[in-house]
Amino acid sequence: MPKTGMLVKISLAVVAAATIATVAVSAAGAARQSTSLSGAGSTFVQPLINAWTQLPSQSQSPFTKAKHITVTYGGGGSGAGVSDIIAKTVAFGASDAPLTSYATTCKTCVQTPWALSGTAMIYHISGVTKTLNMSGPVLAKIYLGTIKYWDDKAIKAINKGVSIPHTAITTVHRDSSSGTTYNFTDFLSHVSSTWKNKYGATTLIGTWPGNNVQAHGSNGVAAAVANTNGAIGYVDLWYGITAHLKYMSIENQHGRFVQPTLSSIAQASKLDTTPKADGTLSIVNPPNKTKYFGAYPISTYTYVDVQKHSGSKATPLKTFLLWAVTSGQSHAAANYFVPLPSGVVSWDKTHIKQIVS
Amino acid sequence: MRFGDLILQLVAGAAAFGVVVIVGVIAYKLVDGARLSISTFGLGFLVHQNTWDITNGHFAAGNFIYGTAVAGFGALVLATPLALGIAIYLSELAPRWIAGPVTALIETLAAIPSVILGFWGLYVLAPFLLSDVDPALHSALGFIPLFGTATSGSNLFTAIVVLTIMVIPIISSVSRELFLGVPTELKEGALGLGTTRWEVIRGVVLPYSRSGIAAATILGLGRAIGEAIAVLLVAGGGTQISANLFQSGNTIAARIASEFQGAQTALELASIFYLAVILLVFSFVVNLVARLIIRRSARRLGTA
Amino acid sequence: MSAVAPSPLIRRKDRLRRRKAVNRGMELLAMAAAAIGLAILAILVYKIVRNGAAALNWDLFTLGQIPDAPPGIPQGLANAFAGTLVIVGLAAAMGIPYATLVAIYLVEFAPRRVRNFISLILDVLMGVPAIVLGIFYYELLVLTTHTQRGLWGAIALATMMLPLVARSTMEVLLLVPNSLREASLGLGVPRWRTTLGVVLPQTMGGIVTGSILAVSRVAGEAAPLLFLSALGSTSVDWNPLHPLSTVPLAILGIAEGSPYPEDRARAWAAALVLMIFILVASLSARWLAARSRRKILGSAR
Numbered sequence: 001m002p003k004t005g006m007l008v009k010i011s012l013a014v015v016a017a018a019t020i021a022t023v024a025v026s027a028a029g030a031a032r033q034s035t036s037l038s039g040a041g042s043t044f045v046q047p048l049i050n051a052w053t054q055l056p057s058q059s060q061s062p063f064t065k066a067k068h069i070t071v072t073y074g075g076g077g078s079g080a081g082v083s084d085i086i087a088k089t090v091a092f093g094a095s096d097a098p099l100t101s102y103a104t105t106c107k108t109c110v111q112t113p114w115a116l117s118g119t120a121m122i123y124h125i126s127g128v129t130k131t132l133n134m135s136g137p138v139l140a141k142i143y144l145g146t147i148k149y150w151d152d153k154a155i156k157a158i159n160k161g162v163s164i165p166h167t168a169i170t171t172v173h174r175d176s177s178s179g180t181t182y183n184f185t186d187f188l189s190h191v192s193s194t195w196k197n198k199y200g201a202t203t204l205i206g207t208w209p210g211n212n213v214q215a216h217g218s219n220g221v222a223a224a225v226a227n228t229n230g231a232i233g234y235v236d237l238w239y240g241i242t243a244h245l246k247y248m249s250i251e252n253q254h255g256r257f258v259q260p261t262l263s264s265i266a267q268a269s270k271l272d273t274t275p276k277a278d279g280t281l282s283i284v285n286p287p288n289k290t291k292y293f294g295a296y297p298i299s300t301y302t303y304v305d306v307q308k309h310s311g312s313k314a315t316p317l318k319t320f321l322l323w324a325v326t327s328g329q330s331h332a333a334a335n336y337f338v339p340l341p342s343g344v345v346s347w348d349k350t351h352i353k354q355i356v357s
Numbered sequence: 358m359r360f361g362d363l364i365l366q367l368v369a370g371a372a373a374f375g376v377v378v379i380v381g382v383i384a385y386k387l388v389d390g391a392r393l394s395i396s397t398f399g400l401g402f403l404v405h406q407n408t409w410d411i412t413n414g415h416f417a418a419g420n421f422i423y424g425t426a427v428a429g430f431g432a433l434v435l436a437t438p439l440a441l442g443i444a445i446y447l448s449e450l451a452p453r454w455i456a457g458p459v460t461a462l463i464e465t466l467a468a469i470p471s472v473i474l475g476f477w478g479l480y481v482l483a484p485f486l487l488s489d490v491d492p493a494l495h496s497a498l499g500f501i502p503l504f505g506t507a508t509s510g511s512n513l514f515t516a517i518v519v520l521t522i523m524v525i526p527i528i529s530s531v532s533r534e535l536f537l538g539v540p541t542e543l544k545e546g547a548l549g550l551g552t553t554r555w556e557v558i559r560g561v562v563l564p565y566s567r568s569g570i571a572a573a574t575i576l577g578l579g580r581a582i583g584e585a586i587a588v589l590l591v592a593g594g595g596t597q598i599s600a601n602l603f604q605s606g607n608t609i610a611a612r613i614a615s616e617f618q619g620a621q622t623a624l625e626l627a628s629i630f631y632l633a634v635i636l637l638v639f640s641f642v643v644n645l646v647a648r649l650i651i652r653r654s655a656r657r658l659g660t661a
Numbered sequence: 662m663s664a665v666a667p668s669p670l671i672r673r674k675d676r677l678r679r680r681k682a683v684n685r686g687m688e689l690l691a692m693a694a695a696a697i698g699l700a701i702l703a704i705l706v707y708k709i710v711r712n713g714a715a716a717l718n719w720d721l722f723t724l725g726q727i728p729d730a731p732p733g734i735p736q737g738l739a740n741a742f743a744g745t746l747v748i749v750g751l752a753a754a755m756g757i758p759y760a761t762l763v764a765i766y767l768v769e770f771a772p773r774r775v776r777n778f779i780s781l782i783l784d785v786l787m788g789v790p791a792i793v794l795g796i797f798y799y800e801l802l803v804l805t806t807h808t809q810r811g812l813w814g815a816i817a818l819a820t821m822m823l824p825l826v827a828r829s830t831m832e833v834l835l836l837v838p839n840s841l842r843e844a845s846l847g848l849g850v851p852r853w854r855t856t857l858g859v860v861l862p863q864t865m866g867g868i869v870t871g872s873i874l875a876v877s878r879v880a881g882e883a884a885p886l887l888f889l890s891a892l893g894s895t896s897v898d899w900n901p902l903h904p905l906s907t908v909p910l911a912i913l914g915i916a917e918g919s920p921y922p923e924d925r926a927r928a929w930a931a932a933l934v935l936m937i938f939i940l941v942a943s944l945s946a947r948w949l950a951a952r953s954r955r956k957i958l959g960s961a962r
Contacts, residue, residue: 038892038904047729054727056734058896074892074904075728079619088807090892103411103622170508175594177619199412204621206409207420207596213509213605214594216615216917219729223919227484228509242731242921365853369766372759373775376827377782379820383789383797390800442694450688451695461947463698468943469705470881472909473932476916480925481708522701529698553684583790585884586909590916610792617796618888633793640788648784 035316040074041081041094042179043218044236045115045302049073049094051331052324062331063323069316075217079177079203085109085305091313092320096179096302097203098280110308110354111279113301114324116269116338118260119183120240120247121298122225123232125150127165131259133158135251136191136285136297142232143171143188144195145210150230158251168211172224172233175214177204183284183300184234190285234298237265237336252297253288264296266338271295273343279303279351281344301344306355314357321352387637390630393623402631406598409628411621416628418609418635423598425608427513428588429581432520437574439521440528445558447529448536460533467526475590478519483510483591486518491603505601511593513606519587524577531573535566572647579643583636585610609636706936713933716926721934725896726911732923738931743897744905748814748890749880751901756819757872760826761861767827768834769856780831787824791884794820799888809892811905817885822875829871833864870950877942881935883909908935 039049052063053071064070076084078095079102085093086106099105121134128150138154141147147154151164174181186201199205208214215224218235222243225233237260240247249257258264270291272281281301286292304324310317325348329339340348388395394402394416406419443463447456487510494504507514539562547557563570585608593605594615609632620626724737763783767776794817802813837860845855886907893906908931915928 040892050727050729054895055730057727058725070896072892072894072904076891077619079621081619083619087804089803089809103625168506168508175615177616177621202412204411204616204619206411206416207407210597211508211604212595212597213511214596214607214615216589219919220917223917224509224511228511230508242729359851361851361853365856366766366770369762369770372762373766373771373779375759376763376779376786376823380782380786380789382801383794386797386800387793390796439694439697442691443698446691446695450691459695459699461944462702463695465940465943466698466702466705468877468881468939470883470909470935470939472881472883472912472916473709473936474705476912476928476932477705477708479916481704522705525698525701553680555684555687556680558687579788583788583792585790585792586913590913610790613796614792614884614887617799618891630796633796636790637793640790641785644784644788648781 035068036070036072037091037313037316037320038072038074039081039092039094039304040076040084040090041305042078042096042302043075044078044096044117044119044180044183044300045094046073046075046218047236047238047242047335048115048328048332048337051335052328063320063328066327067316067319067323069319071320077174077176077217078179078182082106082177082305085307088307091306091310091317093305094302095305096300097182098278098303099305100278100280101182101201101203102177106305106307108308109305110351111303111305112321112325112348112351113275113279113281113340113344114304114321114328114348115302115332116265116340117300117302117336118237118265118268118296119180119187119234119298119300120237120260121232121250122222122235122240122243122245122247124225124229124245125165125167126229127167128162129246130159130162131246132162132248133251133257134248136187139250140188140192140195142169143173143208143210144192144198145171148210158257167230170228170231171208171210171212172215172221172228172231173205173208173212174218174221175216179203179302180218180234180236181205183298186282186300187284187298241336250297252292252295253285254293254295255288256294258294258296260296260298262333262336262338264294265299267292268295268297268299269301269338269341273341275344275347275351308354309357310355311357314355318352318355321355322349325349325352384637387630387634391627391634394627394631395634397624398628398631402628403635407596409596411625414622414624416624416631418628418632420596420598421607421609421612421632422635424513424592424606425582425610427602427606428516428520428592428608429578431513431517431602432524432581433574433578435517435521436524436528436577440525440573440577441532441570443525443529444532444536445562448533449554449558449562460530463526464530466522467530471523471584471587472590474519474522475587478515478587478591479511482518483515486510486515495603502600503602505599505603507603509593509605511591511605512595512603513592514602516588516592516606516608517602519591520581520584523584523587524581527577527580528570528573531576532566532570535569535573536562539565568650568653572650575643575647575650579640579647582608582643583610583640584608585614589614709929709933709936712926712929713936714930716923716930717933718930721927721930725894726906727895728914729919732921736927738908738911738927739897740894741906741908741911741931742934743899744811744890744893744910745880745907747899747901747905748811748818748886748907749876751812751815752818752822752879753872753876755815756822756875757826757868759819760823761830761868763823763827764830764834765856765861768831769852769860783824783827786820787828791821791882792887795885795888798885803889808902809888809890809904811890811901811903813889814886814905814907815901817889818879818882821879821882821885822872825875825878826868826871829874830864830868833867833871834860836867837863866949866952870946873942873946873949877939877946881909881939883907883913886910887913908932 053061081093084090150167182203189196189201215221218239221233221235222239225231249259268283271283271286285297286295332339405417408415408417491507498504588608588611595605721737725740727736798817845859890904892904912928915924
């Protein structure tokens with residue numbers, strides 16, 4: 001063989017060594033297995049799942065320390081979670097929208113409510129430092145594109161005394177199938193018949209009206225609102241707080257403008273205290289009764305979806321879900337989730353036993 | 358002896374035909390995935406606008422085709438003069454000691470991953486365009502509907518600028534090679550007649566390379582249109598068709614990237630595949646046209 | 662020059678001056694274009710270096726990601742770096758030998774029409790947008806096996822490398838003079854040994870160059886991996902059978918909306934490392950290419 005040159009020989013040797021090293025390490029990695037669960041879906045519940053399984057590190061997280069099972073969660077939005085659990089590429093899918101709201105749904109899944117929080121309406125207007133009031137019908141008109149500027153009469157009427165500049169409204173929404181979109185549009189459908197007829201409660205709207213921008217995940221919506229003057233968006237409460245964005249006080253059926261707080265969400269949860277047979281609860285826009293006096297109207301439960309027959313993952317899944325609805329709820333308040341009411345917890349405990357291998 | 362030859366030929370041949378198989382399977386799987394949408398909407402899918410209704414099952418690609426066309430051609434309009442200028446400079450005007458390093462540097466632009474360009478576009482370029490460029494353009498040229506006001510830094514204009522940065526090195530490196538390939542006798546002949554350098558470029562180099570430049574711009578267009586990640590990050594994902602470039606917009610590739618996972622209905626998924634088929638057909642046509650142009654001009658110049 | 666009847670002469674001089682002015686103007690424009698190109702590169706590099714260098718520390722390479730963790734909790738992007746090494750390494754291990762075989766067939770064995778046809782197909786493959794490859798492989802690999810794996814990402818990247826490496830290998834194979842082949846065959850060396858033992862070693866430089874360029878190109882790709890490996894681990898994982906994160910995927914995830922500037926700083930740092938890798942790769946590939954081209958042309962005596 002003719003000489004190939006020292007340098008080329010060295011490069012070849014380096015590449016060969018690197019490839020062998022990579023393959024060897026990969027194989028070693030493949031050999032060492034431990035119990036792990038993978039999940040995807042709702043970004044609404046992601047902060048709580050992180051608190052359970054990722055912080056301060058995956059191995060030192062409360063759940064993994066207690067039960068020696070690692071959990072990897074991919075987010076991606078409720079729709080992705082449902083598609084993934086249907087395709088069985090994950091062990092669990094998380095969705096804020098009930099399975100019945102999806103056109104292609106998981107017919108073999110067990111749906112369990114495992115967290116409770118609210119959808120905050122975040123906004124960013126230069127020059128406005130006060131917390132704005134918002135009512136359902138006005139919010140619907142904003143997202144329908146019929147109200148285009150922040151200083152519109154309708155907005156000013158419910159915010160007397162607040163000076164609002166003539167800034168154009170940019171509505172921020174989710175780019176892919178999202179349970180938070182479902183919760184938001186569910187609320188809008190309850191307060192606006194125009195919205196209900198045009199879009200209804202849905203996880204994904206293809207073409208939004210008006211001046212709109214899309215974002216990826218609840219954290220994307222928060223970032224988009226923070227970066228855009230005149231923007232309004234809907235996110236899980238955690239994202240509004242951590243992005244240091246103001247969120248609106250929404251008018252409930254009692255006529256009060258309520259901020260999303262643990263107690264206002266807890267009041268809303270009194271509307272529906274026992275899950276239906278399929279595991280769903282609806283606590284949106286509670287009616288005008290004294291016990292919902294201070295309720296936050298865009299509150300929602302969020303669900304975990306698991307294949308009824310989960311094979312080898314059934315036991316770790318049951319461990320995870322049981323831990324989540326009991327010990328896990330002690331982490332709820334710190335992450336702006338309301339601990340599950342005891343009625344829901346006991347229903348869940350029985351329900352989770354349905355998961356078999 | 359013959360046996361070894363046979364083995365090598367078979368193995369290598371299988372590999373080569375495997376390439377054809379891969380492309381065939383890609384085309385098949387995409388068309389198959391899109392079948393439901395193609396049969397439901399036919400070619401009207403390409404034309405109708407403001408229709409992407411998952412609940413009621415009406416889909417059309419009009420808005421995305423519009424956004425893709427605006428972003429792609431916008432990038433071409435900005436990139437081509439710059440790229441040609443760079444190629445002219447590097448091939449005809451720059452002294453050797455500058456041409457070498459600068460060529461390498463410009464080609465480095467091509468190596469920058471699109472996710473980094475998108476990231477930079479989102480956090481550095483977009484705020485700059487929003488706060489400085491749009492007001493200036495709007496006040497100077499606001500009578501043209503293209504230059505409306507921007508409410509967010511994430512808009513089609515930002516996407517156009519980012520795509521321009523991606524496309525410039527493609528067009529400039531191909532053009533530069535073309536200009537360098539112009540026979541020196543032709544250039545020297547013209548110079549001998551007393552023409553200026555620019556007249557040589559305009560009268561000899563550019564016409565000679567005309568088809569190659571056309572092919573290069575078409576390839577650049579193909580690159581711009583296929584780009585998903587960078588556009589996803591900076592275009593804003595808006596679904597309105599509007600003359601205002603500073604409005605948030607979307608392209609086919611970026612829409613596929615954001616909507617594919619978690620598609621809700623079979624018709625929606627098929628429609629996303631239909632979008633992918635459109636993209637695939639387009640890139641196939643782009644490649645074919647570029648190749649034809651190159652082959653035809655090579656034949657014309659007798660170098661086939 | 663005649664001093665009589667100045668008009669035509671002066672007009673010619675005027676015209677000349679104007680043409681020279683136009684020439685100068687065009688030269689300046691071309692120079693300006695090059696300057697703009699360089700300025701864009703400079704701005705990009707400056708921002709990446711400035712923001713990235715500030716966040717560069719050992720944590721970045723040793724700790725995994727904790728998405729949405731509040732600031733102050735130490736984290737890094739080690740998972741993304743590990744995943745990139747595994748996925749790109751596997752892609753190269755699969756793609757480069759395959760592409761070399763394809764090139765060998767096309768140059769050494771294929772009749773001209775077959776070569777032209779498969780070359781066309783290679784061009785078509787090169788033009789397939791990365792996102793389309795992603796959804797193709799999702800349907801082909803993920804849905805059928807119900808798994809997301811780093812391995813699928815490696816396959817998709819190998820598919821992207823294929824036309825690049827095949828094309829550059831073909832070019833160097835064609836550069837090897839036929840006299841070399843004929844000499845070897847004339848000595849009685851069988852065809853296959855000639856190809857593998859005589860021709861191929863001559864092209865090693867070119868293959869290495871093309872491979873380095875292809876690897877640096879796919880190392881920065883996120884689109885094909887979005888659906889194949891998106892679940893990506895947050896802690897360091899070397900197992901290609903698991904979903905793995907990569908640097909481009911991690912940057913994309915952070916760009917799409919992390920509420921924390923610390924996450925963004927880490928993304929800049931990862932971008933810096935990726936850029937340095939790609940720059941080093943492309944510069945060394947160019948240098949190697951120039952060197953081996955000199956050698957091959959030199960040996961064709």
